[in-house]
Amino acid sequence: MQGLIECLSAFIASIGFSFIFRIHHNLRFAIISSLGGTLGWFVYLNTGALHNEIMSYFIAMVVVSLYAEIAARIYKAPATIFLIIGCFPLVPGKGIYQTMLYCTQGKNILFLDSFIHTIAISASLALAIMIVSTIFKVIKKLSVSKR
Numbered sequence: 582m583q584g585l586i587e588c589l590s591a592f593i594a595s596i597g598f599s600f601i602f603r604i605h606h607n608l609r610f611a612i613i614s615s616l617g618g619t620l621g622w623f624v625y626l627n628t629g630a631l632h633n634e635i636m637s638y639f640i641a642m643v644v645v646s647l648y649a650e651i652a653a654r655i656y657k658a659p660a661t662i663f664l665i666i667g668c669f670p671l672v673p674g675k676g677i678y679q680t681m682l683y684c685t686q687g688k689n690i691l692f693l694d695s696f697i698h699t700i701a702i703s704a705s706l707a708l709a710i711m712i713v714s715t716i717f718k719v720i721k722k723l724s725v726s727k728r
Contacts, residue, residue, distance in 0.1 A: 584626050591622035591670040598669045610662055613652055617667030621645035625671060635705050641671055642709035650717045660717075664710065673702045 595618030599611035625641035649663035676699035683692035 584623075587626065588619050588623050592616070592619040595619065595666050595669050599666050602665065604662060604666065610656070610658060611666070613656070614649075614663040614666035617645050617648045617652065617663050618670045620648055621667055622670040635701050638671060638673075638702050639705040639709050642668060642706045643713055645671070646710050646713035650713060660714070668706065668710075671706060673699050676702060 592615050595615035596611060598618075599614060604611045604614065621641045621644060624644045625637050628637040628640050631637055631640075645667040646664060649660045649667055652658075652663045653660035676695060680692060680695040680699050683689075683695055
């Protein structure tokens, strides 16, 4: 039940974030991109059995990136519309907050630990986006060259 509530919260948060980026003018895109955020959070929750938080974030972001690229092809829109909103629930906001809190409190050991962990999560998210985006660009280039 808690996972369902978290996924619903991810959807609502993504919808709210779409208002910030003014995607709500096309409500269909806002809902579709928010479903990507919900899907990403669902995958993150279900890959927790890996006992590796960074790998869970990576796999979830790969799924969100695939979803964004496929939705972009289906709806003939830029993938970034779906990707930015879809990755919102996966952004390590708590880690960023704790890192800055430990920095301002002068807790150097906790600061470094939190900083490295947050950077690792952020790097895994960026790597997942880069890998999926590159694969789709290569596929597009190969399909254009065959014509």
